[in-house]
Amino acid sequence: MSTREILTFQFGHYANYVGAHFWNLQELSFDYTGTVKTEVNHDILYREGQTTKGEVTYTPRLLIADLKGSLKTLPESGGLPYESEGQGFSWDAVEKVEEPTPPKNEFLSDIDTEGPSHQEKQYNLEQDVKTWTDYLYPRLHPRSVNIVRDYVHDDTTECFDILHKGKTLWKQDYGETFTDNIRKYVEECDSMQGFQINFDCTDGFAGLALSCVEYLADEYSKSILAYPIIPSYFPDNNPTSQEDRDKSNLKDSIRLVNTALSIQELSEHATLFVPICTGDKGWRKPGSPRKFDYLNYNPELYYHSSALLASAMDTLSQKYRHKSNIYTMSDICADLTGYGRKMAAASLGMPLPINEREYLIDFLNNTTKPIYTCITPSCKIATDKIFQLITVRGVPENYLKAPMKEAKQQMNIPAYRCTNVKEMFELYFQANNFLSATNLTICEKPLEVKTPFPKFFAPELNKYGFVGSEGDPVKVESCPVVAGYHNGNFISDMLEKLHREVSRIKFAKLHKFKQEGFESSEYSDSLDRLAEFKDNYEDDFEL
Template identity: 25%
Template sequence: MREIITLQLGPLSNYTGAHFWNLQDEALGAAGGERLDGVAEDVLFSWSEDPRGAPVYRPRAVVVDTSGATGGVSFSLDAPGAPPDASAASSAWGGDAQVVASGRIPKSAFTQQLELQSGINFDRESAAAIARHQAALEAAARQLDALALGSAPSGARGVGVRYWSDYLKVQLHPRSFQALQGAWHGAAGLEGYGAASSLTYGVRPAVEAVADAVRWWSEGCDSLQGVQVFADDLTAFGGLARSVLDELREELPGARILYFSLRPTDSGGGGQGAAAGGSSGSSGGAREVVSDALAVAELSERSAAYVPLRVPTDAAALLPLLRLPSGWRGSNYLCGALLGAAIDTATLPLRLGGPTSALEGPSGATDLHSWVSLLSGRGGANLAAAALQLPVGAAEPEDWTAQRASDARAGEASPAEAGRGEAGPSYRLSTLRNTVVLAPSPPALRLQPDSSLAESVVLRGARRASGLPATARDAAAALDAALRSEPPRRCVMHRCVSPAAVAVPLPFPGIFGPAVGPEGEVVARWSPAAAQAALAAGAGPGSAAAGARDGRHVASCPVLTRVAATSEFGPWLEERARALLRASATAGGRALGEGWGYAGADLEEVGERLRRMAGSYADGSDDDGLDD
């Protein structure tokens, strides 16, 4: 085995992680317990048997969040305690004491259905009973995103996602969840990278608890590849991540750390306040600028690869076959779905090694060490950016001449123009058009081909223009055609192609538009105007009269990701160094740094570190990363 331990730190990371694990669970369930997509499930999961002898898979994960962040779900083996007793309360004044306890938070209807059905032996159920159980589960799943998609009745209660545990399908091991003591769900006080220093019990107990849990998982591994980290590092979980990574580097010296820095969409994702003309001296602006600079500088040097991810505010225009509702930018549930899908596909090569289907096996399997080494170079800089196409356009290998002209135009266009859908007769596989770069700004990373230093491109479940699935050979030929159509550049490239599409889990937001078919295929000659007209003409989601579809009708979907080391990180890092310099020159910025344990000289050193990192991406660097 080549195990990977997953570490999740913070709310957005856990919303993203819940989608990520649901995608793994759905793929396993769709195969009836025997995966034929080439994925070895024991890379991410440990397994045991239940009393009936059936396998039970649990994520090899450590999940960290605030107290109360799991809502009505408890991941502990301990039985619920008795009601609080007033006699147990302590008081300095010696008078009567009264303990007031709030009621238990109810579990989501979806979680309740999962628990109810976990005790059913479906081998003994009739077809009609199984259909009723499935209908009940689907109805509960629809309630989860009713509010997020704007389809819930006004004033509806008990509808919509309140906690990431509301839609998590997999069973976490009791050792997996770690509550951040002294920090409560929904309470203020965790804003900013260094805010963990003000926790009631300090940061050390949390670091030791997380390190112990990772150590426990590692002891059960035969051949540990490394650790993949999802972290909200613009918050207190960033400072916590720094301390945890220091522990892990000592505990697991041979393990590589792949770090995904997850940024919220409803902010710029890093230092945008001052860069966009806002005041870096304001408390919020300075906090975001300093947090971004510290996270990038300190956490990238503790990781083998550092990948900042953020769904941009114009994602709806860049992914024109999706239907993102108003207000999606502030929803961890919706943003986490896109981030989870991107991470799931981008890291697919690290999980390959299992049995395959009749559509031929996947190509491009690799390990974590080789993958992060590919993305490192240029003086040791290890930043990478990711792009996503969802769903993937039609894969026609013989069409690469026309594709070259189309993608060349996309390469010359502005980011907004490049993201708009094709006005022509079809929606084609492309690594440039109809893709969204999931990176914080400013400046915006475009992942232009001529700026790439190294890339890993993954294509899953490609379909032909006819709607039929493409074989692995045809999909690889179509991907090669698309890559050849891009402007030439000197770039190391890793390519992974799997004929198996991504199985869309039941509790997934209904974000697919009316031009997407049940298997993720484009159902008609597509154009942005036609897709919008089909939706506008319908009486609502699922309207048969206009051909509009319910966004939850898609069972599987082709996905493409690019993860690239790019010279565009040079200006990106320079901007963060300049923003930090401006913030640290203000009284508010200096006070903030000192409160987090960074004196003025420390912030200057961080800025200098960012400038050195930026310089490693400059043209003419002695180390271009191509000699290994």
């Protein structure tokens, strides 16, 4: 069976925080001994190559965009020797002029020196991480990193804050180089299944990403799965003076308009898109942090909140990367986007709070609240009349139910007839979701949360992420997780909130958009099309 390759894109600083965790999860799950059974076909997201010296490389099939000054310790070449692209050109013959790189933190230094095992060592990454490259484990292909040189990271005078700045940039040399890199990756693929695009939808990177989505839709007849991402926190979220409040309100308005325009344009060009954020509102401020049982994360640390979104993405992608599954990205898009409903919501339950001495049948029978938390902003996932794709990982079959001799009260529960984890979860969702359809994927392996994954787990968890650890707290190495895509009428409420909020903004006050050539009439048209898209979710339908 041929590998169904996917090309991944990351546009923006926070999207790269999410991406760094995502690729760490992949890389740290590799088995180099050949003794561990792997469930995932890594060739879907990775490519094999060769350096000019003939050394074999295995790197993410990935294109990244970020601003000048954001890479810190990561060289623009991705950290690997240059690969041969077949021109017979020797980079050793070229004099390379590079700025001195900042000193590496202890974790990165240990990776480079292959010193003491970094899995057994304690690091203070909460303090050490200043950017996403400070905890990035894998090395990248030389064409992966594409720096925007016209703007500087953290520059407050000339900000890359308007969607249309990204669109302008795409029409220049940057877009030409970027599309050339896309073409090179696509030409290497035998049987490509599609593109995954993760991007910050609150700033100029939205314009870059949307231009890329439109280009992909025009050039390639492949599925486009997009994640518009809203960061968990903005530095201007806690103003202390009236002047700061006014500035923060203006920035909130700009971010809100960028988000609304992103969703409207994705509804035209993406195959499926899923907005995600660990804040419950997303706009105007990210809002209160979503709560997860047995997790103590700090939403002001991108290093923390991005790990949650990466865990959800990794779990959701199991469906089209699983070796035993014939599902593809286009199947997922087709299943979820009937009636023109291209936008879906996402959820995450991490860890799945099962007691180490508890059977799954008792956990599901006794739980009184949803086993997942919505991670789509301003959205409450309905329980009725929905279509959902759920992935559960890391629940062992021996946790299913008690043997018949010890079953006692379990025998009275209808779920006792279930013979495996998949059947039991199917029955659970069938009982809890009226007039709904659930497609379930079960993965045997849990989510491995090895260093440099944040240590934000509650002390009650044992080594395997189950509840009930006694004595001294232990380092959690893996945990059971559930994640889902959900679609239904409930999405219209989120779109209604977004449309209502963005309609209150007086466009005449947003001078920066006008400076980029975006007219008031275009703005009104975009809002009208957003309202039309919302209508796709209004009509009753039958599954």
